[in-house]
Amino acid sequence: MKTTISIIKADIGGWPGHAWVHPKMLELAAERLREAQRRGLIIDYFVYNVGDDISLLMTHTKGENHPEIHGLAWETFKEVTEKIAKKFKLYGAGQDLLKDTFSGNIRGMGPQVAEMEIEERPSEPVITFAADKTEPGAFNLPMYKMFADPFNTAGLVIDPAMHEGFLYEVLDVYEHKVYLLKAPEDIYSLLGLIGTTGRYIVRRVYRRSDGAPAAAVSVERLNLIAGKYVGKDDPVAIVRAQHGMPAVGEVLEAFAYPHLVHGWMRGSHAGPLMPMKFYSIDAEKRIAVGARMTRFDGPPKIGALGWQLHDGYLEGPVDLFDDPAFDYTRQLAAMITDYIRRMGPFQPHRLPPEEMEYTSLPKILAKIQSFSADDYEKNRQAYIKRALASAGLVEAQSHD
Ligand code: F6R
Ligand code: MG
Ligand code: MG
Numbered sequence: 236m237k238t239t240i241s242i243i244k245a246d247i248g249g250w251p252g253h254a255w256v257h258p259k260m261l262e263l264a265a266e267r268l269r270e271a272q273r274r275g276l277i278i279d280y281f282v283y284n285v286g287d288d289i290s291l292l293m294t295h296t297k298g299e300n301h302p303e304i305h306g307l308a309w310e311t312f313k314e315v316t317e318k319i320a321k322k323f324k325l326y327g328a329g330q331d332l333l334k335d336t337f338s339g340n341i342r343g344m345g346p347q348v349a350e351m352e353i354e355e356r357p358s359e360p361v362i363t364f365a366a367d368k369t370e371p372g373a374f375n376l377p378m379y380k381m382f383a384d385p386f387n388t389a390g391l392v393i394d395p396a397m398h399e400g401f402l403y404e405v406l407d408v409y410e411h412k413v414y415l416l417k418a419p420e421d422i423y424s425l426l427g428l429i430g431t432t433g434r435y436i437v438r439r440v441y442r443r444s445d446g447a448p449a450a451a452v453s454v455e456r457l458n459l460i461a462g463k464y465v466g467k468d469d470p471v472a473i474v475r476a477q478h479g480m481p482a483v484g485e486v487l488e489a490f491a492y493p494h495l496v497h498g499w500m501r502g503s504h505a506g507p508l509m510p511m512k513f514y515s516i517d518a519e520k521r522i523a524v525g526a527r528m529t530r531f532d533g534p535p536k537i538g539a540l541g542w543q544l545h546d547g548y549l550e551g552p553v554d555l556f557d558d559p560a561f562d563y564t565r566q567l568a569a570m571i572t573d574y575i576r577r578m579g580p581f582q583p584h585r586l587p588p589e590e591m592e593y594t595s596l597p598k599i600l601a602k603i604q605s606f607s608a609d610d611y612e613k614n615r616q617a618y619i620k621r622a623l624a625s626a627g628l629v630e631a632q633s634h635d
Pocket of ligand 3: 246286287288367368469
């Protein structure tokens with residue numbers, strides 16, 4: 236039997252601002268997925284948030300990009316928007332639902348999608364990730380570490396089943412091109428691309444010995460869909476672990492160092508990715524309540540839930556960053572947060588203009604005067620005199 240794991244996630248309203256989600260949103264979403272489970276459309280499900288984003292995790296046998304599964308997610312997000320987000324006037328109600336009518340596939344409509352159809356192994360450990368206040372390229376570095384860096388993943392060196400390495404599918408989101416690069420042979424080229432995290436995104440990873448899917452990352456750049464910047468595309472990902480894949484601890488080790496990612500306040504700042512615990516997990520209601528984004532709307536955070544899949548059922552979740560060993564990472568991320576915040580509006584804390592969610596630059600430029608640099612060089616004193624006079628600082632007279 237082939238099982239499909241689908242995660243479809245969206246920001247459909249924050250409580251308050253862009254900080255968190257309202258618990259009633261998670262409850263209504265879980266209710267709708269429970270009904271879909273009863274109808275037999277999905278095998279199992281779980282609903283959780285990190286920050287202001289809600290992930291709908293669903294397992295089924297319908298394959299990837301199935302209209303009924305995507306439709307279920309779309310309708311659920313719509314209803315939660317109407318009945319909860321709009322009712323409570325939550326902030327940005329329905330913000331990621333960019334289109335009016337559903338046409339069979341939710342990709343390109345605003346929500347993020349990570350899907351993987353797999354043949355369940357005799358034992359199938361799976362980790363699902365969700366991050367807020369960042370972009371899909373935030374996974375580039377950890378995906379590299381997990382599947383290509385022997386200093387992170389010991390198995391690449393000492394497990395014969397992993398020795399052949401992994402194949403990376405990289406998407407150029409600007410030119411809409413795909414690159415397939417092999418680790419270890421092509422790692423210099425791979426790094427040459429994926430170091431540019433806003434453009435070349437690791438979308439999938441496959442095990443080379445048998446082509447088995449190893450990881451899937453959501454890559455829908457909202458700004459490219461909407462034609463204008465509508466927010467960083469807080470990403471989700473699925474990773475399979477153990478038995479010829481990185482061990483659970485090797486997957487998580489990739490997050491032990493809080494690397495800098497783009498996003499954070501107004502989608503326009505670089506900051507550390509902080510691995511976070513969930514506040515609560517209700518395995519009965521199939522709901523987990525994740526991180527809040529409060530320091531400068533962040534810092535960017537990631538949650539990891541661990542599952543054992545059995546015939547499509549999700550045994551779990553286990554909150555994988557709920558380990559004192561990650562307290563140090565959180566502490567380090569908090570220190571980096573404090574350090575980098577002091578740069579205020581200066582790069583590299585503030586992103587370069589082309590990566591910013593908002594830019595006031597055209598308005599600023601329209602308000603202030605500029606002069607030809609050549610002409611200015613010749614008449615510097617006159618220009619300065621005029622500027623001082625207009626500011627009312629000196630009389631418009633010559634002191635030469
Ligand atoms: C970043 C984010 C927040 C908002 C900020 C301003 O992705 O969601 O940092 O950008 O709170 O929000 P608006 O412009 O909606 O007032
Ligand atoms: Mg939001
Ligand atoms: Mg968000």
